[in-house]
Amino acid sequence: MTLHINNLKSIDIPAYSAAGNECALFETAYARRLPLLLKGPTGCGKTRFVSHMAARLGLPLTTVSCHDDLTAADLTGRFLLKGGDTVWTDGPLTRAVRQGGICYLDEVVEARKDVAVVLHPLTDDRRILPLERTGEELEAPPSFMLVVSYNPGYQNLLKALKPSTRQRFVAIEFSFLPKDEEIAVISRESGLPETDVATLVALAHRFRALKGQDIEEGVSTRLLVYCASLIAAGLDRREAIRAAMIEPLTDEPDVRLALTETARAIIG
Numbered sequence: 001m002t003l004h005i006n007n008l009k010s011i012d013i014p015a016y017s018a019a020g021n022e023c024a025l026f027e028t029a030y031a032r033r034l035p036l037l038l039k040g041p042t043g044c045g046k047t048r049f050v051s052h053m054a055a056r057l058g059l060p061l062t063t064v065s066c067h068d069d070l071t072a073a074d075l076t077g078r079f080l081l082k083g084g085d086t087v088w089t090d091g092p093l094t095r096a097v098r099q100g101g102i103c104y105l106d107e108v109v110e111a112r113k114d115v116a117v118v119l120h121p122l123t124d125d126r127r128i129l130p131l132e133r134t135g136e137e138l139e140a141p142p143s144f145m146l147v148v149s150y151n152p153g154y155q156n157l158l159k160a161l162k163p164s165t166r167q168r169f170v171a172i173e174f175s176f177l178p179k180d181e182e183i184a185v186i187s188r189e190s191g192l193p194e195t196d197v198a199t200l201v202a203l204a205h206r207f208r209a210l211k212g213q214d215i216e217e218g219v220s221t222r223l224l225v226y227c228a229s230l231i232a233a234g235l236d237r238r239e240a241i242r243a244a245m246i247e248p249l250t251d252e253p254d255v256r257l258a259l260t261e262t263a264r265a266i267i268g
Contacts, residue, residue: 016045016052017185022172026053029170030145035123037166038149040174043220046149049174050104059143060101062092066111072118075105076131088134093118097129100143108148109161116165122146123168179205182221190228197228203245203266207259214255219245237267 026049029036038046047063054061064075075093079086096103108115121128127140148169150161176182183201187194201224208218227244231237246259 013055014048014051015185015188016048017177017181019175019177019181022049022174023053023056025170025172027057030057033127033140033142033145035146035148035169037161037169037171038147038174039152039171040149041176041220042151042217043222044174044176045221046174047104047106050102050147050149054102059145060096060099061104062096062101063104063106064092066105066107066109066115068110068112070111070115072112072114075115076118076129077133079133094129094131094138097122097138097140097144100141102145102147105146105148107150109150116162119146119148119165120168176208176221182224185221186224186228189225190232192228192232196231197224199267200224200227200241200245203241203263206262206266207245207249214252214258215249217249219249223248238263241267 026036030053038049040046050063051061064070073091075091077089077091077094080089081087090098093103105111105115105119118129121130122140123146127144129138129140130136131138152161177185179201183194183197186192186201187197190197204219204224207215211218223244227240230240230244235243241263242260246256246263249259250256
């Protein structure tokens with residue numbers, strides 16, 4: 001699908017299958033300058049959704065994959081030595097605030113605690129980003145939108161998103177698509193016929209039922225696309241399932257064996 005903006009250029013929009021009214025909610029939040037929180041399991045389409053909406057709205061997208069060592073300074077910027085001079089260099093969040101567009105912080109709870117402090121002024125009616133190091137106070141333009149995501153089912157108490165932060169966002173909860181829609185998406189992304197994909201999705205549903213018991217996370221739609229792509233490329237179905245649907249879920253030999261036996265019972 002292609003979007004034409006002001007008859008000047010066209011932008012390819014990443015394919016996305018809506019499960020509800022999330023597209024309309026995103027557009028409304030953007031129009032009202034509200035920050036957005038996406039909640040849902042790993043690989044269910046949150047990142048694809050943000051990419052889809054950024055292209056649909058014709059906005060530049062800055063994506064930051066958060067991790068344990070990510071600090072506020074990594075987002076806002078820092079002074080660096082360049083050619084013997086000390087020069088301020090904007091971080092990705094600061095660049096997005098200056099230029100406008102969407103700044104997407106993926107798995108925001110993985111970042112260090114000082115990140116939340118930086119985000120708070122951007123998520124209320126002030127919509128400002130104070131830069132203590134430079135003495136600036138940047139006001140976000142109307143075209144700026146902050147979007148964050150996290151997986152509440154995976155996080156422990158030490159990495160839960162605080163209520164004081166959650167309540168600064170409009171939130172959308174994501175889950176895996178209904179069976180028929182997930183089959184269609186995986187077939188489209190991988191090139192594997194829907195009849196073959198249906199068996200993989202049935203197996204994924206069996207694995208997902210084990211979440212919180214033998215495995216921490218169920219099979220994501222992303223992994224199903226990987227598995228189907230391997231099969232479409234000619235790899236043996238059992239090998240593809242082992243590589244894309246079993247090995248990524250666990251390192252425990254007993255659990256791998258149980259998953260393998262389940263796959264054999266369904267796949268044959």
